[in-house]
Amino acid sequence: MAIIDRALQPVDFRIERIIAENRGKQVDILKQVFTVLRDIPSEVQRQHYFKKLATIFQVTEQAIRTDYERFTKGQKTSGGAIVTGNTTLDFYAKSQRELVLLLCNYPELVEHALVDCSLSQFTDTVAKNIYQAIIDLYEKNEPITLDKMFDFFPEGQEAQLLTQGFSKQFAFEDPKVAYSEIILNMRLYTIDKKINEFAEKIKKDKQDNIQYYITELEVLRREREKLASYIYNKGSAKI
Structure with missing residues (x-):
């Protein structure tokens, strides 16, 4: 049984008790x-507890x-304020997550994404699940919003990521430019990965296959080079 300091202020005491009685149940907490x-009548005091x-x-x-x-508006509390662990995501996974959050904030880009990025290209399970939900809504011609996404994912890692969509400022001067940069960098990452794979095959595989790998590598x-040059020139134009 948890020992609680009863010298705490009433609000502090209640919060400590809630946490003690609901350990591991983050959304309930x-x-x-x-x-x-x-x-609490005072906004200043409420900010203190935030x-x-x-x-x-x-x-x-x-x-x-x-x-x-979200709670005060009667919406589902996502629990997204709770970060699970310190999982390190690679660049490609981070890009996928940025992409789905961008699409939730700017659904007019979804049509472009469906052409540029298939579901099978997603390696991050969380981003892939959200992308699937976006596709489902698009195919049903239903509104695509962050709030709507919580109907699919009221809790879990997907809800945590979606909450970041609220806390991050996805207010770009040109969302299409942001979208293009994410897509281009994802493609660049994929190409680099394939280059490394072919380079390893050239080292290890039989002589008969080497010429094929060299051709693909080139x-x-x-x-x-073409893609990197395009990205560099776009970046230079902004300076």
Whole structure:
């Protein structure tokens, strides 16, 4: 049984008790704590507890505030303010996650994404699940929004990622440019990976296959140079 310091302020005591009684149930903790915070008349005091919760759960204060706002509006609390572990994502996985968040914020880009990036290209399970939901909504001609995504993913890692879509500022001067940069960098990453794979095959495979690998390697390198030059020139034009 958890020992709770009864010298704490009433609100602190209630929060400590909620956390102690619901260990491991992060979404339940947030819902109950938000119920307590909603009864606090002072906004300044409420902000103080946002900071405390951010420290407890090792997330940003904005992430806590976002979930609280959803709670007060009667929307599903995602629990997305809770970050699971310190999983390191590679560049490609991060790009996939950025892409689906961008699409949720700017659904007019979905049609382009369906042409440029198939579901089978997604290697990150979380981003892939969200992309599948986006495709389902698009095919049914239903609105695609961050709020709508929580109907598919009320909790779990997908909900955590979607909450970042609220806390991050996806307000680009030109969303199409942001989209293009993500897609181009994903393609560049894929090409680099294939180049490395063919280089390894040249070292290890039989002599009969080497010429084929060399030819493919040269094609990939030319494609990479062309793509890298395009990205560089776009970047230089912005300076």
